[in-house]
Amino acid sequence: MTTFTNTPLPKVGLETFAQAVSNWQKTEGRHHLPWQNTRDPYRIWLSEIMLQQTQVGTVIDYYHRFLKRFPTLADLARASQADVLAYWAGLGYYARARNLHRCAQTVMEQWGGKFPETPEQIATLPGIGRSTAAAIAAFSFGGRAPILDGNVKRVFTRFFGVFGYTGTKAVETELWSIAQAILDHGPRDLDMISYTQGLMDLGATRCTRTKPDCTHCPLTTSCYANLNNAQKALPSARPRKLVPQRECHMLILLHNDNVLLEKRPQTGIWGGLWCLPQFNEFDALENACVNWGVKPSAQSKMATLQHTFTHFKLQITPWWLTVKRIPLAEPNNDYCWQPLNLLADTGLPAPVQKILHGVRQSLLSNNKA
Numbered sequence: 001m002t003t004f005t006n007t008p009l010p011k012v013g014l015e016t017f018a019q020a021v022s023n024w025q026k027t028e029g030r031h032h033l034p035w036q037n038t039r040d041p042y043r044i045w046l047s048e049i050m051l052q053q054t055q056v057g058t059v060i061d062y063y064h065r066f067l068k069r070f071p072t073l074a075d076l077a078r079a080s081q082a083d084v085l086a087y088w089a090g091l092g093y094y095a096r097a098r099n100l101h102r103c104a105q106t107v108m109e110q111w112g113g114k115f116p117e118t119p120e121q122i123a124t125l126p127g128i129g130r131s132t133a134a135a136i137a138a139f140s141f142g143g144r145a146p147i148l149d150g151n152v153k154r155v156f157t158r159f160f161g162v163f164g165y166t167g168t169k170a171v172e173t174e175l176w177s178i179a180q181a182i183l184d185h186g187p188r189d190l191d192m193i194s195y196t197q198g199l200m201d202l203g204a205t206r207c208t209r210t211k212p213d214c215t216h217c218p219l220t221t222s223c224y225a226n227l228n229n230a231q232k233a234l235p236s237a238r239p240r241k242l243v244p245q246r247e248c249h250m251l252i253l254l255h256n257d258n259v260l261l262e263k264r265p266q267t268g269i270w271g272g273l274w275c276l277p278q279f280n281e282f283d284a285l286e287n288a289c290v291n292w293g294v295k296p297s298a299q300s301k302m303a304t305l306q307h308t309f310t311h312f313k314l315q316i317t318p319w320w321l322t323v324k325r326i327p328l329a330e331p332n333n334d335y336c337w338q339p340l341n342l343l344a345d346t347g348l349p350a351p352v353q354k355i356l357h358g359v360r361q362s363l364l365s366n367n368k369a
Contacts, residue, residue, distance in 0.1 A: 049128075062087075079109070102127070118137060119133045147196055156175050160178055167238060176293070249316075252320040252356070255323050261276065275349055301317065
């Protein structure tokens with residue numbers, strides 16, 4: 001159990017900020033995460049990509065499962081994209097998985113299988129931005145470069161009193177300047193591993209979105225938000241705007257416990273994943289059904305469900321039809337018939353997994369009856 005003393009904390013300024021964070025991390029920060037016990041850039045890179053837009057608790061199981069299937073960077077590079085997407089299915093933001101695969105192939109082909117070491121070199125790889133590159137360099141090689149993820153933005157805006165939505169270019173530029181200035185004024189022998197991890201830990205465990213634990217924060221005596229009771233005001237809220245609503249129809253076409261799947265285009269939502277055939281209009285679905293020798297009816301319609309993306313909400317109406325013969329003479333690269341009992345091995349978007357799980361449960365119930 002962590003213990004705290006009543007010793008007054010010293011004032012923290014630009015020159016002492018980094019050391020204060022580093023010292024705190026070594027005694028109070030997180031040390032149990034599986035990717036903290038390695039300096040292998042492959043494992044660190046994988047964790048950093050998985051942690052983008054995804055919480056630690058969700059990532060841990062996926063991290064272990066992914067490494068069991070792809071234990072080395074070379075294994076990942078040799079794998080098919082479909083295999084990589086299957087092991088990513090459920091984490092969302094599938095462009096991360098496609099870029100992960102491309103990045104592994106790039107390192108093998110252009111860097112001789114050895115991960116580059118400097119933040120500038122790492123940032124040239126597919127799917128790796130400035131902050132992620134700096135984190136990989138710090139954790140793998142002790143590189144000295146600033147990071148600026150969501151947790152760090154929250155720490156900086158509160159400590160330095162930076163107002164304005166952090167998603168705007170002007171505010172983000174100001175925060176990057178602060179991040180660089182901290183390193184410029186910090187000690188030359190700064191432990192970059194504990195400092196970088198410390199920033200992440202502060203945002204995740206002390207300087208949280210709601211109910212920040214200012215009492216046990218090493219920066220509290222000099223924090224603008226704490227001194228001015230502005231924790232709720234910082235970071236500034238995103239300007240409110242109406243979330244667009246979209247609609248689509250999905251076709252569940254069954255044949256002898258096999259379901260027809262369609263490969264999504266590489267770009268756009270669910271890029272490269274297998275999915276139920278999707279149509280923006282019911283007329284398009286109806287026309288496709290005619291080509292496949294089936295006709296949707298009121299009994300074919302299932303309950304709608306909603307899936308929320310970052311920038312819009314998608315209302316999905318599934319239609320369930322069964323055919324006695326395969327309407328496609330030969331599956332091509334865009335379509336395949338997949339056994340329902342093998343869907344767990346297929347990279348499917350989360351709402352499609354949910355729909356087909358309901359279909360399987362219904363079939364099992366009917367068989368028992």
